[in-house]
């Protein structure tokens with residue numbers, strides 16, 4: 132197998148692109164896919180400061196590395212979820228990358244927010260107390276706290292490591308249930324509005340096999356174990372189904388998702404606008420909320436033991 136761009140021996144094949152790559156051309160390919168996603172969706176500019184949500188996994192570490200390699204001013208933020216050993220280990224991978232020359236040479240830094248220390252609860256407790264599934268309590272906390280970290284730190288943009296497989300699986304779920312309002316919000320860029328930093332997903336053109344290979348070939352160590360709370364997650368089943376389709380028709384997954392962005396999202400513009408108009412302010416923390424108290428403040432109240440007056 133030869134590298135398509137340069138003809139030297141290939142180390143990886145990407146069937147979707149009907150191409151194999153040597154190490155250097157593969158790294159270039161990954162960065163080029165991110166550069167293309169950023170420019171075609173106007174995600175961020177070189178004069179802007181971006182905060183990358185870093186979990187210690189392959190996607191977020193590859194994203195941080197690629198943004199730095201492309202010359203963006205990118206800091207990281209790690210959110211400790213209090214999920215036992217998994218959180219301790221994932222934090223150590225995030226910290227190890229943050230100490231690497233790639234980060235130090237560019238003067239970038241990693242912020243750490245630990246939910247149990249700073250907010251008095253761990254995700255598994257919050258899930259029990261609110262009778263939510265763990266990923267729902269976790270997603271809600273992440274959205275709230277990462278947004279606040281971006282705003283408080285004066286960042287222009289918050290970037291997350293959602294990749295093509297993640298987005299295609301979420302899209303599949305939303306289509307299966309015809310969640311039209313979720314579909315309207317499933318955008319690679321959510322523009323800044325009052326109380327919300329802009330949120331972008333620069334990895335939408337890369338699959339998880341590519342981000343794993345990127346880390347392997349650049350020597351980035353990442354946590355391989357899945358979060359123990361992910362078991363039974365519907366999106367994992369959707370990913371398996373999409374992978375079976377992709378096996379038989381390489382490129383089907385990218386077409387499903389990228390054509391949704393091109394063909395369907397413009398049709399859903401009106402739905403997204405109507406939703407945004409509903410947003411008010413939480414009376415406790417000031418975060419955008421259509422209820423008097425936002426969902427995160429309600430979760431904190433139920434997940435933390437009452438303090439003695």
Ligand code: Q46
Nearest residue numbers: 265266269270358360361
């Ligand atoms: S960390 Fe949180 Fe994920 Fe774990 S509890 Fe679910 S959402 S699976 S990306």
Ligand code: ZN
Nearest residue numbers: 413416425428
């Ligand atoms: Zn609130």
